[in-house]
Amino acid sequence: MIVCAGSIAFDTTNTPFRRVERALGGSASYFGVSASFFTKTSLVSAVGEDFPQPEWNALSKHCDLQAVEKLKGKTFFFESTFDFDMQNRTLNKLDRGVFEKHSWAVPQSLKTPDFLFLNTHEPAFNQKVFGQVEAKMVFTDVIEYLTKTQKPFLQKFLKKTGGFILNDAEARILTGETNLIKAGKKIRLMGPEIVVVKKGEHGGLLFYDGEVFPFPAFPLEDAVDPTGAGDAFAGGFVGWLDKQKNINEKTLREACYYGTVMASFCVEAFGLDNLFSLNQAKIKVRLQEYERLSGLHP
């Protein structure tokens, strides 16, 4: 079982090709829906009075929402613009809304999960949740502007983290290394046993036990919205690990593959549309396709 703390949000996203306003999003939503195809996932978060019932119902079909508080005020809002490369993102506007006063209280029944996933969010919020939960393993994600503004806090926090998932720009900022292999190894020395550096359309790198596992992205012709792809990756990654008896090179590589498959579904449509309409059969077909397309032997 996974407990995931993070945001439920409305996202306004601009790409060079389209603008979508106030779509259901947030790191916890993307992570939770993605992970839900592998294991039971509970979200710790909050929404405002403006949060519509249909969106609530859609999320609750996938995730346990007992620890999602409905508070007076507005739901978290995030507006960003993707460059022409569909990878670099500029933050235009951020309204914390109900998170300004949220307590991040974790109910008793969620205090001993297998995995605690602390999503791309303010480290201070993650710290609050972390203090209440005794998980077998803690995974953390991060977002670029926090690696710039909260680096010392983050480094301290990483000492208590078993797994860390971040992107290439974040890894470079955090370590000051331009070479990603060096950066990933350096981050492992900061604490996490498992480090995944995500590289968007270029796949990613898994660092574990002194080894580096490079994996390509699933080749997609139509990536329409990269929003949430990293969270969907993390959901597939941790979701798959939660189903396994052991964490080792084999299950971690599989986790990278499932994470990549979930991210590929995510970017094919705006917002959560594609993840909501997924099923086990579609995931299986794409995993087999991904496996067939990668590696030395066709």
Add this chain to the structure above:
Amino acid sequence: MIVCAGSIAFDTTNTPFRRVERALGGSASYFGVSASFFTKTSLVSAVGEDFPQPEWNALSKHCDLQAVEKLKGKTFFFESTFDFDMQNRTLNKLDRGVFEKHSWAVPQSLKTPDFLFLNTHEPAFNQKVFGQVEAKMVFTDVIEYLTKTQKPFLQKFLKKTGGFILNDAEARILTGETNLIKAGKKIRLMGPEIVVVKKGEHGGLLFYDGEVFPFPAFPLEDAVDPTGAGDAFAGGFVGWLDKQKNINEKTLREACYYGTVMASFCVEAFGLDNLFSLNQAKIKVRLQEYERLSGLHP
């Protein structure tokens, strides 16, 4: 047997970490030395009176130089600077030297090779060589500034090319597509049956027979000089193909792997140093390591 037309040059290379002046380089040198570990490779090129005998001897240990003319004047000179990311390169100075008056004559004995490789060079030079050779298959490489300045010529030329190796920036410029999967497929429609889009530290994409094969780079902590990495990749790629009876998905994937291995050796030292000191055992060990580190199954 491969005939490769391209430059033999002196390169002055600046990286954020070091400057190396007038090292032996040029696309034909990198390609030829790399390919020489797999098959017999003849270079078609020219050098000036300033070309030193030790460099000539070093090259001739690997490649047949019967079609490398020694002309009055200077050897081709290329000065460039790599950004901090060790991927983006700025051209500072280019002196064509002896290539201004070189005839690109191909001796009779080299007119029917298995593969003709037309290296990153002025399309007009490649056109001259192309007109004299009847190869089973023609491969072409390109360099970024030519995709900008000679696009129409290049598109026409691609119609006669069986295989095309280029990098991601070049693929985007040539097609106007930001998505590399779309770009690669579009380039295949321009003529070449085999297209490889190289992505530096992110590996590459092979396009063949409607399929896309994404392969990661070999994970290296110390990439000191990316000069020639693309040529070394091409040398390993075409060199491996030349040893095979058939070109198919299997042998092309193997070619991508050997190309990647040769490129990884290339970037570990400045200039041709590492390629000159290679042997079959070192190549085998790295290929096995690369195979072990990639794909779903450890």
